[in-house]
Amino acid sequence: MSEVIQKETMLSFxxxxxxxxxxxxxxxxxxxxxxxxxxxxxxxxxxxxxWRFIDLNxxxxxxxxxVSEANAVDVGDISNHYLPEALNxxxxxxxxxxxEELSSISDLPNHVIVGNMSEYGDHDAVKEHLxxxxxxxxxxxxxxxxxxxxxxxxxxxxxxTSVEAPIHILNVFTDADKAFYATPRLLFVGEMYSKATIIExxxxxxxxxxxxxxxxxxRLFAGAHVHHARIQRDSKSAAHVSRxxxxxxxxxxxxxxxxxxxxxxxxxxxxVIQNAAEVxxxxxxxxxxxxxxxxxxxxxxxxxxxxxxxxxxxxxxVNDNAHSIFNGKIFVAKDAQKIDSFQENRNLLLSENGKVNxxxxxxxxxxxxxxxxxxxxxxxxxxxVFYLHSRGLTExxxxxxxxxxxxxxxxxxxxxxxxxxxxLEEVIKYTTRD
Amino acid sequence: xxxxVKALESMIGEEYKYGFTTDxxxxxxxxxxxxxxxxxxxxxxNEPEWMTDFRVKAYHAWKEMEEPNWFNATYTKPDYENMxxxxxxxxxxxLDSMDDVxxxxxxxxxxxxxxxxxxxxxAGVAVDAVFDSVSVFTSFKEKLAEAGVIFCSMSEAxxxxxxxxxxxxxxxxxxxxxYFSALNSAVFSDGSFCYIPKNTKCPMELSTYFRINNMxxxxxxxxxxxxxxxxxxxxxxxxxxPMYDENQLHAAVVELVALDxxxxxxxxxxxxxxxxxxxxGGIYNFVTKRGICKGKNSKISWTQLETGSAVTLKYPSVIxxxxxxxxxxxxxxxxxxxxxxxxxxKMIHLGKNTKSTIISKGISAxxxxxxxxxxxxxxxxxxxxKNYSVCDSMLIGQECGAHTFPYISSENPSSSVxxxxxxxxxxxxxxxxxxxxxxxxQDAISMIINGFVKDVLKELPLEFAVEANKLLDVKxxxxxx
Numbered sequence: 056m057s058e059v060i061q062k063e064t065m066l067s068f069x070x071x072x073x074x075x076x077x078x079x080x081x082x083x084x085x086x087x088x089x090x091x092x093x094x095x096x097x098x099x100x101x102x103x104x105x106w107r108f109i110d111l112n113x114x115x116x117x118x119x120x121x122v123s124e125a126n127a128v129d130v131g132d133i134s135n136h137y138l139p140e141a142l143n144x145x146x147x148x149x150x151x152x153x154x155e156e157l158s159s160i161s162d163l164p165n166h167v168i169v170g171n172m173s174e175y176g177d178h179d180a181v182k183e184h185l186x187x188x189x190x191x192x193x194x195x196x197x198x199x200x201x202x203x204x205x206x207x208x209x210x211x212x213x214x215x216t217s218v219e220a221p222i223h224i225l226n227v228f229t230d231a232d233k234a235f236y237a238t239p240r241l242l243f244v245g246e247m248y249s250k251a252t253i254i255e256x257x258x259x260x261x262x263x264x265x266x267x268x269x270x271x272x273x274r275l276f277a278g279a280h281v282h283h284a285r286i287q288r289d290s291k292s293a294a295h296v297s298r299x300x301x302x303x304x305x306x307x308x309x310x311x312x313x314x315x316x317x318x319x320x321x322x323x324x325x326x327v328i329q330n331a332a333e334v335x336x337x338x339x340x341x342x343x344x345x346x347x348x349x350x351x352x353x354x355x356x357x358x359x360x361x362x363x364x365x366x367x368x369x370x371x372x373v374n375d376n377a378h379s380i381f382n383g384k385i386f387v388a389k390d391a392q393k394i395d396s397f398q399e400n401r402n403l404l405l406s407e408n409g410k411v412n413x414x415x416x417x418x419x420x421x422x423x424x425x426x427x428x429x430x431x432x433x434x435x436x437x438x439x440v441f442y443l444h445s446r447g448l449t450e451x452x453x454x455x456x457x458x459x460x461x462x463x464x465x466x467x468x469x470x471x472x473x474x475x476x477x478x479l480e481e482v483i484k485y486t487t488r489d
Numbered sequence: 490x491x492x493x494v495k496a497l498e499s500m501i502g503e504e505y506k507y508g509f510t511t512d513x514x515x516x517x518x519x520x521x522x523x524x525x526x527x528x529x530x531x532x533x534x535n536e537p538e539w540m541t542d543f544r545v546k547a548y549h550a551w552k553e554m555e556e557p558n559w560f561n562a563t564y565t566k567p568d569y570e571n572m573x574x575x576x577x578x579x580x581x582x583x584l585d586s587m588d589d590v591x592x593x594x595x596x597x598x599x600x601x602x603x604x605x606x607x608x609x610x611x612a613g614v615a616v617d618a619v620f621d622s623v624s625v626f627t628s629f630k631e632k633l634a635e636a637g638v639i640f641c642s643m644s645e646a647x648x649x650x651x652x653x654x655x656x657x658x659x660x661x662x663x664x665x666x667x668y669f670s671a672l673n674s675a676v677f678s679d680g681s682f683c684y685i686p687k688n689t690k691c692p693m694e695l696s697t698y699f700r701i702n703n704m705x706x707x708x709x710x711x712x713x714x715x716x717x718x719x720x721x722x723x724x725x726x727x728x729x730x731p732m733y734d735e736n737q738l739h740a741a742v743v744e745l746v747a748l749d750x751x752x753x754x755x756x757x758x759x760x761x762x763x764x765x766x767x768x769x770g771g772i773y774n775f776v777t778k779r780g781i782c783k784g785k786n787s788k789i790s791w792t793q794l795e796t797g798s799a800v801t802l803k804y805p806s807v808i809x810x811x812x813x814x815x816x817x818x819x820x821x822x823x824x825x826x827x828x829x830x831x832x833x834x835k836m837i838h839l840g841k842n843t844k845s846t847i848i849s850k851g852i853s854a855x856x857x858x859x860x861x862x863x864x865x866x867x868x869x870x871x872x873x874x875k876n877y878s879v880c881d882s883m884l885i886g887q888e889c890g891a892h893t894f895p896y897i898s899s900e901n902p903s904s905s906v907x908x909x910x911x912x913x914x915x916x917x918x919x920x921x922x923x924x925x926x927x928x929x930x931q932d933a934i935s936m937i938i939n940g941f942v943k944d945v946l947k948e949l950p951l952e953f954a955v956e957a958n959k960l961l962d963v964k965x966x967x968x969x970x
Binding site: 389390404405406408409410411412413415416417419420421423426429431432433434 | 559867884886887888890892893894895896897898900901902903904905909910911912913914
């Protein structure tokens with residue numbers, strides 16, 4: 056008696072067929088590719104090293120339909136989420152679908168494109184770069200986005216152009232009768248010596264369950280500079296699995312900052328691939344979780360050429376029953392000499408039932424490098440609490456202030472004032488407990 | 490310095506110093522593994538029934554298990570059916586003095602530099618020399634017996650102290666713990682047993698020399714050290730092996746038990762044959778080493794210098810069960826040629842106020858791969874526990890690799906874990922600085938490397954520390970500069 060065990064795929068949790076009706080040939084090609092990969096890729100289990108510690112029940116115990124089947128409510132007024140710095144450089148996607156009315160893109164230099172990809176399907180940059188670097192091995196999620204996305208944010212910067220105002224990619228998710236899936240996508244192509252700041256936001260407007268699987272692709276050519284902030288404030292019932300990847304050329308700088316506040320289940324696999332010598336990149340993260348939240352970051356900093364500089368600071372605060380997981384890989388290929396890479400993971404565990412897993416990982420094949428990592432799991436320093444307490448703050452307030460200070464460092468690298476302000480409010484909201 | 494260098498230079502060219510075999514007649518035993526073989530092995534060793542049952546059970550457990558492959562190493566899996574599971578010198582000599590020992594065996598010891606005859610005077614070290622699988626000679630027994638310390642071969646212990654063996658064997662490393670521990674439990678040949686009674690400080694450092702000598706004889710040593718309340722012991726283990734082309738498997742199990750206020754220090758120098766330049770031959774060193782701090786205020790400390798073996802998979806661990814217990818791990822792993830080492834430690838904090846320290850230094854040269862894999866786990870009830878880990882890697886040459894895989898988890902908000910790791914090379918500026926002061930390049934590099942590993946080597950007992958320094962220099966000779 057041999058029992059054939061049917062392995063689960065992503066499709067096991069999807070209700071109905073995945074149908075995308077993109078007009079663009081380039082997008083359709085990716086859709087087809089994604090569908091094929093989906094059927095052949097098993098859904099991860101705890102036996103997979105990369106998924107060992109994470110509880111995927113938020114996805115596995117549910118079933119998700121397309122937005123069109125979910126009877127989603129109208130988006131309404133979301134102007135409170137607009138950034139004053141980016142009033143005319145904003146794209147809005149509601150449940151993964153482009154909303155032209157709420158978007159505003161009048162404030163751009165010549166030849167710069169910020170828009171819905173389905174309108175630019177024939178653009179050379181789309182044809183050349185869409186889906187070319189998202190090679191997540193044995194992955195069930197990137198192909199899911201590939202298969203299902205129709206609309207996508209497309210940003211194109213010609214040579215030597217810089218966009219002063221931050222470009223705001225606002226993804227909002229509304230309440231709905233059924234749990235639905237959304238597949239936001241972003242393709243950024245920066246030609247030589249271009250420069251931009253991208254604020255990518257994910258906001259859940261209600262407290263409903265949905266599955267958000269975004270893919271972002273950043274292709275930076277020589278000398279391009281990008282500041283990429285990702286703020287995840289999904290609904291606290293939602294699952295968010297994202298695949299942000301960047302490939303950067305000589306003298307390019309890519310600095311990314313991921314802030315995780317929302318979602319019940321958050322999994323983020325940021326990757327930066329060094330495609331030529333002399334680059335500088337950052338893969339920072341701040342995770343503030345409580346309740347039953349799970350946040351898992353698996354990053355890869357892939358140094359393939361000499362003279363790279365990279366930095367990662369991943370800060371985590373865990374309260375209540377929350378569970379944080381971090382695995383940061385630093386790869387240095389055989390001939391990638393003179394790499395200077397630093398990784399730091401700081402975890403603050405505040406509750407009896409919280410849990411932290413961390414695995415900083417170095418894999419070095421070149422000898423003339425300077426790579427280091429540090430990881431700590433700790434609690435608030437009693438002496439520091441006492442110091443503040445002795446100056447008249449209540450113990451509770453002292454602790455809140457110290458957690459606030461811990462998170463501050465990551466917030467300050469945002470560069471956009473209104474985003475910093477917004478995040479500080481979020482941090483205060485998180486630290487203040489009754 | 491210069492004299493050391495001269496000594497070094499004389500060693501260069503001697504590819505593997507201890508690569509010779511001794512011609513001793515062996516009592517042959519059929520190759521392969523089966524329940525019959527396991528029973529036969531047990532019978533030949535004249536073991537009681539409970540031991541035979543233990544082995545047979547372990548054999549069946551092993552049969553059901555799958556050989557693991559999660560290591561950061563690639564190698565041809567050992568052919569378990571083509572291995573000899575028992576080999577022993579024909580007669581077990583009952584001797585009172587060195588003169589009665591088989592001259593061939595004595596010669597082997599002399600080549601190895603074991604100062605058996607001079608030991609009493611020299612170091613005060615009792616050597617239980619394991620020649621292949623059966624203990625041939627045990628000295629200092631009387632002195633130890635006076636203190637009440639039991640130090641004997643595992644075979645003897647099974648005969649003479651069955652109650653202790655029954656109580657503690659497989660209590661730290663269960664039979665089913667992993668594939669290799671199950672195999673070892675089924676076919677272990679011999680090993681050492683050490684029992685320190687209450688409130689006793691072991692009067693001398695205990696050491697055992699292992700030596701793999703019979704072609705195709707995988708060695709399955711089993712060591713068990715039990716330190717009763719308030720006792721302390723320091724145990725040294727050093728290994729060399731002859732040069733052979735065929736891979737030889739060494740799957741030992743070492744178990745340490747420390748009760749209240751006890752203290753165990755376990756030091757290893759491992760220099761088995763590592764294979765040639767092209768990775769041909771060499772020993773597979775798949776060892777399960779684990780200690781448990783069972784009692785309050787107990788302490789277990791592992792120190793290791795790993796320089797040999799083609800493939801090393803070894804994670805000496807400490808389970809910190811007793812409150813206020815302490816676990817330590819000091820390691821230097823050197824890989825050259827085509828060697829692969831995947832080694833590290835596990836510190837499992839269960840008791841309150843437990844502390845652990847991990848200092849790991851990896852040096853990779855040639856075309857070797859050196860990985861640190863460690864786990865630090867703070868359990869829910871391990872209030873006020875602390876861990877501090879440092880794992881530094883040094884790369885020499887452009888063909889090698891260094892990897893770090895530390896798994897860290899905490900479920901207790903009053904505990905703290907700190908981990909840091911660096912990877913770098915011998916700095917040109919450092920070399921320049923030393924050379925500027927009149928030190929030759931080779932000496933400068935040697936000094937820098939000695940400085941790099943100093944934190945670990947200083948933990949070794951004196952006799953070993955000297956040997957360790959020399960070994961390092963010989964190993965890395967020619968790879969730097």
